[in-house]
């Protein structure tokens with residue numbers, strides 16, 4: 001039998017919808033792409049806890065507070081599933097955290113916007129989790145086994161996140177005029193950044209072609225963005241809020257909504273560190289990590305002491 | 314920068330109901346077995362997914378090499394008589 005080059009057999013496996021597992025041979029670039037994407041995803045889950053954490057102490061009822069806490073705890077869990085999937089590619093947890101702190105690794109720009117009112121918690125759950133779900137449902141079919149399994153687990157938990165957010169928006173939209181205005185204002189501020197979550201247009205996307213060929217990504221940025229818009233417009237109508245886009249219009253021919261131009265300058269600007277909360281988000285994470293250092297060290301010291309006790313003299 | 318010592322890695326296996334096999338769920342970092350169990354509970358069973366949890370130090374797991382799969386499983390490939398469908402049953406025999 002003639003020996004096939006490993007990259008060819010790798011692609012044959014991918015094309016046959018077989019999953020790649022940690023010990024399987026894979027091209028270096030596949031590994032690098034995955035580490036970049038999964039770690040960015042993990043960091044986003046964890047940094048995303050901050051804008052929502054901002055409202056825990058001021059949640060308007062005990063129910064709202066319990067729900068928000070559970071939601072944020074889930075996001076921490078999502079980060080952990082993803083870090084552990086990423087570590088199967090041969091990078092350590094501390095390297096991953098280091099890359100986040102040094103700015104080498106990115107996280108989703110959406111979390112650099114502030115949560116100004118309680119309605120923002122509604123908008124984040126409805127729109128930001130809503131957009132994340134569209135992306136994550138697609139990623140359940142990603143070619144890397146541990147990533148795919150993490151996505152399946154995450155998707156099971158996400159629908160509560162979106163529903164609790166939409167419930168907040170619905171309640172505020174049918175509340176007092178002032179409450180409705182708050183809900184509309186939150187939608188106005190979160191709508192466009194949510195569309196940017198899907199990344200640049202396909203024609204501009206730096207990593208897309210390889211990622212699609214290797215089935216790391218299964219659908220393009222523009223396809224996913226369109227799906228999110230098509231789903232969300234009706235949900236806004238039901239609760240009587242309006243999407244802040246004068247160009248938004250059903251296109252009978254395409255069977256999709258047409259929508260206005262996205263402000264990519266803003267996207268690049270926030271991505272490059274100049275969003276309203278970039279510095280604060282990173283400073284908080286670094287501080288929490290440093291403040292936890294003595295706890296991590298003490299736990300290791302304790303574990304070692306216990307181990308030594310068990311060894312008979 | 315001085316390197317901070319890392320918490321070891323543990324693989325987490327969860328049994329969702331009594332009687333079912335344990336299934337790999339993912340991994341956690343923890344300094345010792347007790348905390349590994351607690352971290353596994355907090356990370357992988359927030360919605361009653363678990364009836365019981367195993368944690369195993371990741372470096373204690375010995376895995377076969379996928380590149381050797383062909384020769385590794387070869388001995389059983391030609392033994393089709395291990396399957397019940399190999400046998401010819403007389404016409405009309407029931408419950409067999």
Ligand SMILES: [Fe+2]
Pocket residue numbers: 045074075078154
């Ligand atoms: Fe999440």
Ligand SMILES: [Fe+2]
Pocket residue numbers: 075129132158161
């Ligand atoms: Fe979420």
